[in-house]
Amino acid sequence: SQQGEEDPQALSIQEGENATMNCSYKTSINNLQWYRQNSGRGLVHLILIRSNEREKHSGRLRVTLDTSKKSSSLLITASRAADTASYFCATDTSGSRLTFGEGTQLTVNP
Amino acid sequence: EAGVAQSPRYKIIEKRQSVAFWCNPISGHATLYWYQQILGQGPKLLIQFQNNGVVDDSQLPKDRFSAERLKGVDSTLKIQPAKLEDSAVYLCASSRTRAGELFFGEGSRLTVL
Secondary structure (H helix, E strand, O other), rough: OOOOOEOOOOOEOOOOEEEEEEEEEOOOOOOEEEEOOOOOOEEEEEEEEEEOOOOEEEEOOEEEOOOOOOOEEEOOOOOOHHOOEEEEEEEOOOOHHHHEOEEEEEEEEE | OOEEEEEOOEEEEEOOOOEEEEEEEEEEEEEEEEEEEEEOOOOOEEEEOOOEEEOOOOOOOOOOOEEEHHHOOEEEEEEEEOOOHHHHHEEEEEEEEOOOOOOEOOOEEEEEE
């Protein structure tokens, strides 16, 4: 079974709006990572947040981690049509294996 | 630096045939992963190598799937015989450290008819 579960499964917004995706997981983690996948392409790493961190920023991306609730969120601010992609969270529970969720399909309409 | 290279990009075979995928990771990356991604789902780890040793192959269907990593660099993933449910994208990834940032190739899309 998958460790991480993203919510919502699909999200459609207008350009310029913010997009928020959530990830919940079941067991304690060492770190949590977010990846983006454009249609027909491989996954691209976005950001890694460690279990002792609460928030990280990278450009228009903001990731939060709440280990007490076993959840993380990815916020994309001022979205662009080029942000249209699937977004996956991946959890490292044992220091060796990354387990991916099912993903959120984000569509940004021009 | 050069990215993770995979081939072939596309492969169509009949069920019960065999197929092999090749991966060349980023130079210096000790850890190599093969993931299976079925359409509409997240990637599922099949096997993980640390240098040329297997770290995790608990989700690899060993009756039909095999993988090796030659001299701790290139890797091949083989399916023999293929089943219809093996239709998926096979993604290779590498990382400097275990469970660190993964760098993915473009994937090999397999269609089994």
